[in-house]
Every structure is written in C-alpha cells, then in structure tokens.
Amino acid sequence: MQKTRLTVTENIQLTAGVYRMTLVGKDLETARPGQFVGLALDGLTLRRPISVCDAQNDTLTLIYKVVGEGTAQMATMQPGKEIDTLLYLGNGYTLEKSGEAPVLLGGGVGVPPLYLLAKKLIAEGKKPRVILGFNTASEIFYAEEFAALGLDVTVTTVDGSLGVKGFVTDALKTMEGYTYTFACGPEPMLKAIWNTAASDGQYSFEERMGCGFGACMGCTCKTKYGNKRICKDGPVLEKGEIIW
Numbered sequence: 001m002q003k004t005r006l007t008v009t010e011n012i013q014l015t016a017g018v019y020r021m022t023l024v025g026k027d028l029e030t031a032r033p034g035q036f037v038g039l040a041l042d043g044l045t046l047r048r049p050i051s052v053c054d055a056q057n058d059t060l061t062l063i064y065k066v067v068g069e070g071t072a073q074m075a076t077m078q079p080g081k082e083i084d085t086l087l088y089l090g091n092g093y094t095l096e097k098s099g100e101a102p103v104l105l106g107g108g109v110g111v112p113p114l115y116l117l118a119k120k121l122i123a124e125g126k127k128p129r130v131i132l133g134f135n136t137a138s139e140i141f142y143a144e145e146f147a148a149l150g151l152d153v154t155v156t157t158v159d160g161s162l163g164v165k166g167f168v169t170d171a172l173k174t175m176e177g178y179t180y181t182f183a184c185g186p187e188p189m190l191k192a193i194w195n196t197a198a199s200d201g202q203y204s205f206e207e208r209m210g211c212g213f214g215a216c217m218g219c220t221c222k223t224k225y226g227n228k229r230i231c232k233d234g235p236v237l238e239k240g241e242i243i244w
Helices: 069-075 112-123 143-148 168-172 187-196
Strands: 002-015 018-024 036-040 048-056 059-065 082-089 102-107 129-134 152-157 180-185 201-205 220-223 226-229 236-238
Touching: 002 059, 002 069, 018 069, 048 069, 048 112, 059 069, 102 112, 102 168, 102 187, 112 143, 112 180, 129 143, 129 168, 143 152, 152 168, 168 180, 168 187, 180 187, 187 201
Parallel strands: 102 129, 102 180, 129 152, 180 201
Antiparallel strands: 002 018, 002 082, 018 059, 036 048, 036 082, 048 059, 201 236, 220 226
C-alpha cells in the first residue's frame, strides 16, 4: 500500500451516471487486475474504493458510477485536481490458473477491472472471450475498447435492446471450450455464474468498505477457509471457497 497524490487529466461521462477518470502520477503500472485504489475526498471521512480499469506507466484509468455523495463529488472534478490516493489495495486476480481460453464476465460497473485483466492475459499469449452484461443498450460502455484488443465480445442486455437478451449467464450457457471464468459484478450475478459455469474461476465482489485495507473488519465474509476481509483478502475470491 502506497500513499500518493495523483492529478486528474480527464474526467468524462460515458453513460448516464458512469464516468471515466484518468489520473497521472509516478510508477502506476504495478497494479494487479482486480485491485482498487482508495480516494480521499473533500469533507468525507472514509476513502472511496474504486477499481482499477487500466494502469500503465504514469497513467491510471478509473471508471465509476455516481451512487452517492463521494462519487457525485468525483463527477465534478476538473483536470488539474489533485487527489490523495492509496495504491494499490486488495487481492487481485491470479492469472496462472486461467488456462488458454478463459471467459471474462462483467456486469455494470463490474466491467472495468476486467479490462486490465484482459490486457494482462493477452500479454501472456492467452485469448480470452468477454461477456458484458447491462440492463439496457443506453448503459453499455467499454464493449468497443475490449473489441479493440482483438477479443470476441458478447454483450447482453436484460431488456434485449442490444445483443443477447438476458443475463451474462445466458450467453455463458452457449459457450464451449472455455478453461476458466473470471467475473466481477453484483452478488446475484456472481452467484448465477457460480451455479452455471462449467469451470473453476475467480469472482470479484462488490462490498461497502470502511478503511479499505483490512483494519476495521467491516467487510468480513465467511468462506470455507474461515472469515475473510473483502477489502484485503479479496475482493477476488476463488469459486471453491465461496459460501452462498
């Protein structure tokens, strides 16, 4: 964990309520896919945990959804704003278990951490497939960015307005030959993948956090191997240890 100050260079709206923020600093490329940062915001006691979408050289990319006071403040930030930041928090994805043909499944704001994961897997010579789930066509983001990496991307929408009608699991049921699953999204989605996937996998959980680095025990969950803190031992857990 490292405390630093990063400077906003871009903060643009992608869809209704979803924004992409780019920040610059030093030596930011050490992030593991699935890790997050803790942002200190003006007038707020608790840092806001935001997953890493991309990190290369001196540039960090975050994608966030406005859901409360903290993220609403982030949406107003202009280039030049400095943010007190903790790098990098949490236990990210382990790539060694992926096999040659993993599937990456993201739902809503669970999509961003899969982008860095996809880039890392590609760098290792793997060819992941990607399934992105949204409620409706107007909420879709980053499908083109994944496709630009040369990947097979399937989009699902609950209302059928674009892509496969239904959930990410509906698309997963039609896939064959995958070796592993990496997922990030709301708990009902993760549970559905757990019940559907024909392979082992790793799931990144979304959870309200206090400190963000394991001191307050406020985000503890039960696993087959005892209690684990989502912020420090997670947010990524292996399929075999999850208790629903």
